[in-house]
Amino acid sequence: MIIQALHIFGLLGALAYAFVQPRRSRLASRIIMWAAVLGIYLVVLPKHAAILGEALGVDCGADLVLYCWILIVLVLLMNVGLKILGLETAIATLTRELALRAPQRRAGNGDDWKGA
């Protein structure tokens, strides 16, 4: 019962994250959302999990919950990658702006100054 409560608590957290987080990727949000909903369903109704597990060729229905978690973690990792990509883009924009503001121009090409 305690384990079930912990799973549900965690999966509800993942569900909330899927709704609240800035939508870096709609696909990521949807995957997290559906994996969390499926996980909660499997935790709340373990008999269904066993039937579904058997149908899918997984011996233990509880393993399906684990798979949901793995999927959620992988998508969260991907989301971190997207966040890093966003930061990289911001750094590139800033660096480019600085570079374009201070070109070291060669002499004698019609420019009246040699920068930085």
Place this chain on the structure above:
Amino acid sequence: MAGASGSTTWVIIPAFNEAAVVAEVIGRVREAYPNLVVVDDGSTDCTDAVAHAAGATVLRHEVNLGQGAALETGIRYALGRGAQRVVTFDADGQHRVEDIAVLERRQRESGADVIIGCRFLGACPGLPFCRRWVLRLAVLFTWLTAGVKLSDAHNGLRLFTRRAAERIRIRQCGMAHASELVGQAHDHGLTIAEAPVTILYTAYSLGKGQRLGNAFRIVADLLLARLAR
């Protein structure tokens, strides 16, 4: 506004730690194309000072971002200076200056917006077997992801008309820009053509070139960017 010489072709040379060769490359390019800009991508070996002393206009990235980001910076600068054509040219000395004229001629004849140099239509003496296959895979990957079939997708020698340069925005900071810009050209309805060029492989350029590991990173970068849409 045209460049100082009246020429409207600008050559962009992205450089990262190329102090050993960049002056010689600049010297060769400047003889025929006075409008050139070196984008020093956060080098730690005084590439910027060497390039400046060799007579190039230098834009310096304070941090290393990657070749894609350097090209984008150079292209924005050239467009701001009135460039009608923009040529990208590697700093490691593996391109021939006379091939720029080949690209220009091909552009005039075909009317295409983007001309991509192709070493397999031209010559590439000394190309290692392994790298040849990496390049073949890159061609396949670009075809699958961008829908454009090229013979050489990752050639650093390219020409963009002003129309193309204004529309294409390189967002991939790293080497994935080569596939990205082909995809963008296709998406914007720009026409792409290839021109035969010669790539001169030296021990230096082979040491600086792409490795198989980069191929995986390129795939990962492009997939991540696609997910972010």
